[in-house]
Every structure is written in structure tokens, then in C-alpha cells.
Amino acid sequence: xxxxxxxxxxxxxxxxxxxxxxxxxxxxxxxxxxxxxxxxxxxxxxxxxxxxxxxxxxxxxxxxxxxxxxxxxxxxxxxxxxxxxxxxxxxxxxxxxxxxxxxxxxxxxxxxxxxxxxxxxxxxxxxxxxxxxxxxxxxxxxxxxxxxxxxxxxxxxxxxxxxxxxxxxxxxxxxxxxxxxxxxxxxxxxxxxxxxxxxxxxxxxxxxxxxxxxxxxxxxxxxxxxxxxxxxxxxxxxxxxxxxxxxxxxxxxxxxxxxxxxxxxxxxxxxxxxxxxxxxxxxxxxxxxxxxxxxxxxxxxxxxxxxxxxxxxxxxxxxxxxxxxxxxx
Numbered sequence: 372x373x374x375x376x377x378x379x380x381x382x383x384x385x386x387x388x389x390x391x392x393x394x395x396x397x398x399x400x401x402x403x404x405x406x407x408x409x410x411x412x413x414x415x416x417x418x419x420x421x422x423x424x425x426x427x428x429x430x431x432x433x434x435x436x437x438x439x440x441x442x443x444x445x446x447x448x449x450x451x452x453x454x455x456x457x458x459x460x461x462x463x464x465x466x467x468x469x470x471x472x473x474x475x476x477x478x479x480x481x482x483x484x485x486x487x488x489x490x491x492x493x494x495x496x497x498x499x500x501x502x503x504x505x506x507x508x509x510x511x512x513x514x515x516x517x518x519x520x521x522x523x524x525x526x527x528x529x530x531x532x533x534x535x536x537x538x539x540x541x542x543x544x545x546x547x548x549x550x551x552x553x554x555x556x557x558x559x560x561x562x563x564x565x566x567x568x569x570x571x572x573x574x575x576x577x578x579x580x581x582x583x584x585x586x587x588x589x590x591x592x593x594x595x596x597x598x599x600x601x602x603x604x605x606x607x608x609x610x611x612x613x614x615x616x617x618x619x620x621x622x623x624x625x626x627x628x629x630x631x632x633x634x635x636x637x638x639x640x641x642x643x644x645x646x647x648x649x650x651x652x653x654x655x656x657x658x659x660x661x662x663x664x665x666x667x668x669x670x671x672x673x674x675x676x677x678x679x680x681x682x683x684x685x686x687x688x689x690x691x692x693x694x695x696x697x698x699x700x
Contacts, residue, residue, distance in 0.1 A: 388464045394420045394503035396693050397493050399470050399636065402427045403438075403679050404670025405509030406453040407686030408693070413460035415694045420501055421457075422493060424469040426633075428511045428671060429679070431527030436536050438679045446679075468495040473506065473636040475663070487700040489665035493636075505693045508637055508653065508661075508668040509686060512677075514628035517551060517573075521601030522626070528606035529623045533678065534558075538565040541623035545569075547611065549598060549626040550576035554648045556586075558627055563589045569621065571611070573597045594619070632672060640666055647675030658692030659685055665700075667693050 603609030
């Protein structure tokens with residue numbers, strides 16, 4: 372007879388959300404960061420509630436690459452697999468809905484001052500409300516791209532952000548880099564490892580002489596005439612049309628978007644921010660706790676470096692951090 376502890380069965384019913392219950396942790400966002408946090412807390416047998424609107428940042432991508440053991444699977448497939456596994460733990464509740472407000476409740480005046488008085492309330496757009504002793508914000512970010520015809524219909528397919536995520540799939544094609552900010556120079560320097568590269572300055576982000584010399588050494592073509600349209604049957608890309616009337620064959624275009632929070636929850640809670648190269652992100656410490664005690668954040672909303680594996684790792688840290696804060700507060 373084996374004395375091994377049995378793994379939770381996927382056939383076990385998931386806990387039903389309870390608006391009257393005080394959860395240990397509410398996790399807002401069921402992307403790679405949120406689900407990674409949830410797994411740690413579920414295995415610690417904490418009562419958790421996952422709230423998700425079903426609009427992940429990576430929904431535009433057909434596949435997620437570079438994620439150890441899951442390379443090439445779609446983000447949706449990875450999430451469904453993870454949710455199926457998390458549902459096996461009986462202390463997990465999952466709520467589909469859009470969180471629109473979050474606040475810290477005032478401590479009970481009758482308290483002794485020794486107990487953990489953290490209480491947070493999260494309100495959904497349909498009127499439901501949930502409370503917990505800790506919050507994990509894994510809400511992700513929203514991408515904003517230049518207003519160029521043909522850009523958005525190709526986002527995540529042939530208009531790309533991360534070469535480590537998608538560069539191999541467009542290797543050896545005619546590649547372009549659309550300058551969207553000062554750091555586009557850095558992005559352009561990487562892309563020749565995947566294919567012949569043209570850097571489109573858009574007439575705004577001309578490289579300094581030293582950077583230009585480095586680009587020349589990398590074989591990068593520099594084009595000053597701005598891209599005004601993408602050509603081809605989307606999501607495929609055949610060429611870009613330039614402001615001077617020329618068309619240039621390009622089969623994949625890298626562009627760094629600016630980012631913003633998907634919702635105002637972190638601002639409502641009073642979390643401090645830091646400024647990243649693409650936009651602000653929530654300031655966290657080594658355990659992913661924000662400037663507000665009891666509120667943790669993980670994933671793209673809490674870092675300047677956006678990558679699926681990094682988001683998952685940050686989610687693990689946030690889950691462990693939230694768990695330990697419940698013990699040692």
C-alpha cells in the first residue's frame with residue numbers, strides 16, 4: 372500500500388464564490404502571473420478567490436514561445452490547462468467578471484491592535500462584492516500602438532513586440548522595426564539575429580552617430596521616410612507603404628507599444644508607481660508586495676520587463692509572499 376498523499380482530483384467541484392465570505396486572498400487576473408500565484412496559495416490550502424474578465428493581454432497571439440515545457444502552445448491552451456489544475460484544489464473559487472473598484476476597509480474599532488486588521492473589498496461591474504485579507508493584482512497592461520492603418524489587425528501575428536517570444540517564427544524574412552520611442556534603437560540592434568532588418572525612424576527617432584555606426588556594423592538599413600500603411604491580406608504582411616510614396620517589402624514588423632494599467636484598481640488602493648521605458652508600472656518589493664501593506668502585484672503590471680516566464684515567476688513570488696504575510700503579519 373502506498374502512503375503517498377493523493378493529488379487533488381480534477382473531478383472535485385470547485386468552490387462556489389461567496390460574497391459573504393472573508394477570503395484569505397483575492398487574485399485579480401487569471402493570466403500567467405495570477406494563475407501562478409493561485410497555485411502556490413491553493414497548495415497552501417488558503418481560501419482564495421480568482422476574479423478574471425477573460426481579456427488577457429496575450430489574446431492576440433496564436434502561440435506562446437519560450438515558456439519552458441509549453442513552447443508553442445497557445446496562451447488560451449496554457450491558461451485552460453492551468454485553470455483545470457487549479458480547480459482541483461477545494462479552497463479555490465473562480466469568478467468571471469470585471470473588477471471595477473478596490474479599497475481597504477477600516478480596521479474594526481474594537482480590535483486590540485495586535486491582530487491582522489487588513490481587509491480589502493473588491494467590487495465588480497455587475498454589483499457583486501468580495502472581501503479578503505490580502506490582494507494580488509495580476510491585472511496586466513493595455514498596449515497602445517501608433518495609429519497606422521493595418522497595424523492593429525496584425526498585432527500578435529506579423530506585428531510583434533518581443534523577438535524572444537516570436538522572432539524564431541519569422542526568421543529569415545524581411546523584418547522591420549517601427550520606432551515608437553528612444554528604446555527602439557535597442558530593439559533594432561537585436562533583430563538582425565532573426566533576419567535582415569530595416570529600422571524605420573518615423574522621422575522622429577534618428578539614431579545618434581555612435582548608434583548608427585553600430586547599426587551599420589549589424590547590417591541594419593535605416594529608413595527615414597515614415598511608414599503610413601501596412602500592405603497585404605491581414606494578418607499576413609507583404610510590405611509597408613512610406614510617406615514618400617514608396618513601398619518596401621517587409622514580412623514582419625517589430626513595434627514597442629506604450630502600456631497602461633488595464634483598470635484603476637492600483638491607483639484606487641494608493642499603490643506607488645515607477646516609470647518604465649514603455650509606461651508606468653506598480654512598485655513592488657522582493658516579495659512582490661506593493662507600497663500598500665497586504666496588497667501584492669505581479670506580472671506585466673508590476674515590471675518594466677514583459678515576458679510570460681517572468682510573469683509566472685513573479686506570480687509565484689506574490690503567492691508565496693501573500694501566504695507568508697498572513698502568517699507573520
